[in-house]
Amino acid sequence: MDSPHPTPYTPHPTSLSGIVLAGGKSSRMGRDKALLPVDGVPLLQKVCEVAIALCDRVYVVTPWQERYQHLLPVGCEFIREQGAGSREQGDRGTKGQGGQGGQGGQGSNSSHQSLAASNSPTTNSPLTGFAQGLIHVETEWVLLLACDLPCLRLEVLQDWARELVEMPKETIALLPRHPKGWEPLCGFYRRSCLTALEEYIEQGGRSFQQWLAQYPVQPLSDFEPSILFNCNTPTDYAVVS
Ligand SMILES: Nc1nc2c(ncn2[C@@H]2O[C@H](COP(=O)(O)OP(=O)(O)OP(=O)(O)O)[C@@H](O)[C@H]2O)c(=O)[nH]1
Numbered sequence: 520m521d522s523p524h525p526t527p528y529t530p531h532p533t534s535l536s537g538i539v540l541a542g543g544k545s546s547r548m549g550r551d552k553a554l555l556p557v558d559g560v561p562l563l564q565k566v567c568e569v570a571i572a573l574c575d576r577v578y579v580v581t582p583w584q585e586r587y588q589h590l591l592p593v594g595c596e597f598i599r600e601q602g603a604g605s606r607e608q609g610d611r612g613t614k615g616q617g618g619q620g621g622q623g624g625q626g627s628n629s630s631h632q633s634l635a636a637s638n639s640p641t642t643n644s645p646l647t648g649f650a651q652g653l654i655h656v657e658t659e660w661v662l663l664l665a666c667d668l669p670c671l672r673l674e675v676l677q678d679w680a681r682e683l684v685e686m687p688k689e690t691i692a693l694l695p696r697h698p699k700g701w702e703p704l705c706g707f708y709r710r711s712c713l714t715a716l717e718e719y720i721e722q723g724g725r726s727f728q729q730w731l732a733q734y735p736v737q738p739l740s741d742f743e744p745s746i747l748f749n750c751n752t753p754t755d756y757a758v759v760s
């Protein structure tokens with residue numbers, strides 16, 4: 520007999536990982552966006568708190584782990600981003616050189632490590648950061664987030680995650696779609712897309728839109744655009760601070 524109160528789908532705690540990208544230059548903001556306080560909490564910390572509330576493990580991909588060490592919630596770990604481009608960016612602020620990242624290449628897909636990390640050293644991008652994080656993911660799906668999303672809401676992401684069970688096998692990602700294309704830095708990817716991603720990067724590709732156009736991607740059926748608000752400029756920051 521059917522239960523009168525069917526249990527809503529909640530992702531099994533081990534079924535979803537998170538990747539937060541925090542290796543950008545913040546050139547439009549003029550200072551490190553990840554550290555900007557919103558409601559008294561640094562932006563990166565805010566994003567990580569939402570991510571770890573939904574995901575079993577969260578990986579923060581950045582060349583600057585020392586800079587962010589103090590603000591990572593329990594359950595979040597660093598992946599130290601590889602590449603000379605990252606080192607140049609790191610030299611703008613507190614130095615984040617030397618040592619190993621949280622996983623140090625010990626993840627289950629570590630055979631991919633050199634491939635994702637060895638691309639042209641001056642061309643790091645959100646796409647290559649994602650690939651370096653994805654190497655460590657062991658769950659079927661991963662939530663990818665930018666660190667500059669001050670309006671993220673756990674309940675909304677929980678609603679989105681419910682759609683994952685219905686995804687056809689060939690679907691590589693479940694993402695918000697807006698008139699100009701996909702919103703690649705606030706949505707879900709299948710771990711198995713790593714091979715295709717690395718092939719694309721190896722060929723010199725750096726565009727999420729171009730990469731995603733080659734594969735089946737599912738649009739989120741319904742979403743509030745406000746959750747995607749990006750804090751890129753001082754004017755954006757004034758809206759949320
Ligand atoms: N790990 C990693 N993250 C990146 C890289 N480039 C951008 N990101 C992150 O990707 C997200 C979106 O980046 P943008 O909004 O374009 O920000 P940005 O590159 O920091 O800023 P601008 O220099 O103003 O374009 C942010 O979370 C960035 O920290 C990168 O090379 N590596």
Ligand SMILES: [Mg+2]
Binds near residue numbers: 667749751
């Ligand atoms: Mg942005």
